[in-house]
Amino acid sequence: MAEIFVNGGKATFDKPKIELHVHLDGAIRIETILDVAKRRGIALPATTVSEMTSLCTVDKPGSLTEFLDKFNQYMHVIAGDREAIKRIAYEFVETKAKEGVIYVEVRYSPHLMANCDVEPIQWNQEKGDVTPDEVVHLVNEGLKEGEKAFKIKARSILCCMRHMPSWSMEVFELCKKYQNDGVVAIDLAGNESINCEASLHSKAYEEAEKSGIHRTVHAGEVGLPSVVREAVELLKAERIGHGYHTILDEVLYKQLLEQNMHFETCPVSSKLTGACEPDFTKHPIIRFKEDKANYSLNTDDPMIFNTTLESDYQTVKQYMGFTEEEFMRLNINAAKSSFLPEKEKKDLLNQLYEAYGMINDTNF
Numbered sequence: 469m470a471e472i473f474v475n476g477g478k479a480t481f482d483k484p485k486i487e488l489h490v491h492l493d494g495a496i497r498i499e500t501i502l503d504v505a506k507r508r509g510i511a512l513p514a515t516t517v518s519e520m521t522s523l524c525t526v527d528k529p530g531s532l533t534e535f536l537d538k539f540n541q542y543m544h545v546i547a548g549d550r551e552a553i554k555r556i557a558y559e560f561v562e563t564k565a566k567e568g569v570i571y572v573e574v575r576y577s578p579h580l581m582a583n584c585d586v587e588p589i590q591w592n593q594e595k596g597d598v599t600p601d602e603v604v605h606l607v608n609e610g611l612k613e614g615e616k617a618f619k620i621k622a623r624s625i626l627c628c629m630r631h632m633p634s635w636s637m638e639v640f641e642l643c644k645k646y647q648n649d650g651v652v653a654i655d656l657a658g659n660e661s662i663n664c665e666a667s668l669h670s671k672a673y674e675e676a677e678k679s680g681i682h683r684t685v686h687a688g689e690v691g692l693p694s695v696v697r698e699a700v701e702l703l704k705a706e707r708i709g710h711g712y713h714t715i716l717d718e719v720l721y722k723q724l725l726e727q728n729m730h731f732e733t734c735p736v737s738s739k740l741t742g743a744c745e746p747d748f749t750k751h752p753i754i755r756f757k758e759d760k761a762n763y764s765l766n767t768d769d770p771m772i773f774n775t776t777l778e779s780d781y782q783t784v785k786q787y788m789g790f791t792e793e794e795f796m797r798l799n800i801n802a803a804k805s806s807f808l809p810e811k812e813k814k815d816l817l818n819q820l821y822e823a824y825g826m827i828n829d830t831n832f
């Protein structure tokens with residue numbers, strides 16, 4: 469594989485990577501938003517890339533609520549537009565390929581990009597004819613075309629939203645419908661600090677488990693360890709989105725280490741959303757590293773943080789003492805914890821072993 473260059477320089481970890489936690493609607497190109505707005509005749513408060521970037525991004529620590537408010541700046545441009553939905557999925561794969569990612573699981577809420585069969589219709593859109601089901605179909609098309617063009621593998625995860633339990637059963641049904649067509653799991657996203665009623669989503673998760681659909685849950689990002697416990701015990705989560713605050717409950721943390729629970733960590737995100745203390749040298753990810761926990765490094769919402777995956781790798785190398793060996797270990801764990809079928813997972817792992825010079829070494 470060719471060397472991976474980022475912003476003109478060699479990447480911090482110049483080898484194939486796996487990304488498991490990134491939101492499609494938080495990973496759109498600013499240029500695309502401006503372009504689509506122009507085509508659709510939607511007036512935006514900014515007309516240049518730099519103006520629009522400052523409206524859509526956060527560059528210093530704030531609250532999760534402030535962060536979520538950024539989506540209001542641009543989601544009405546993309547939502548409900550077939551061409552735009554497919555395009556952002558395609559461009560997403562291109563971006564990831566450039567970052568040296570060989571396998572990515574990208575997540576989104578089908579309801580947040582629809583303008584029909586969704587109650588209430590989001591982002592002050594007029595009622596249209598793009599249903600959540602069609603959103604999934606369009607994203608799948610964009611991802612598949614991107615896979616072909618950029619020679620990497622992309623799968624998707626459909627998100628339930630904490631504040632919209634009425635959508636969750638349909639999210640499960642869409643996961644089931646597209647189970648053999650690109651969708652690998654169900655997620656629970658949104659603001660865990662304002663509404664932590666996980667039980668309202670438990671039916672969808674129960675059905676997902678019965679249907680062999682994989683499960684991840686955003687928990688312990690800004691929320692307490694109890695949210696993580698609930699995700700594992702009630703929702704039967706196989707992976708935890710973020711999970712930093714798990715370490716505040718030593719008993720739970722130890723239990724999850726023993727279970728080899730996977731934590732989808734997002735270093736830059738955790739600082740800018742105010743989920744963790746801004747001092748990276750005291751970050752919970754350091755504890756995960758020291759304990760040889762099972763975790764991955766991810767961007768979460770690179771458009772809103774104005775970052776690439778390189779930013780996260782650079783951050784942990786600079787402030788948390790990450791080594792090349794740890795980067796390899798965590799990517800292998802990410803591949804092992806991916807939601808691919810066993811055979812494809814094995815192939816992915818072999819690709820990594822080969823690229824990392826670890827052929828025949830399956831005991832790493």
Ligand SMILES: [Zn+2]
Nearest residue numbers: 491686709768
């Ligand atoms: Zn997330």
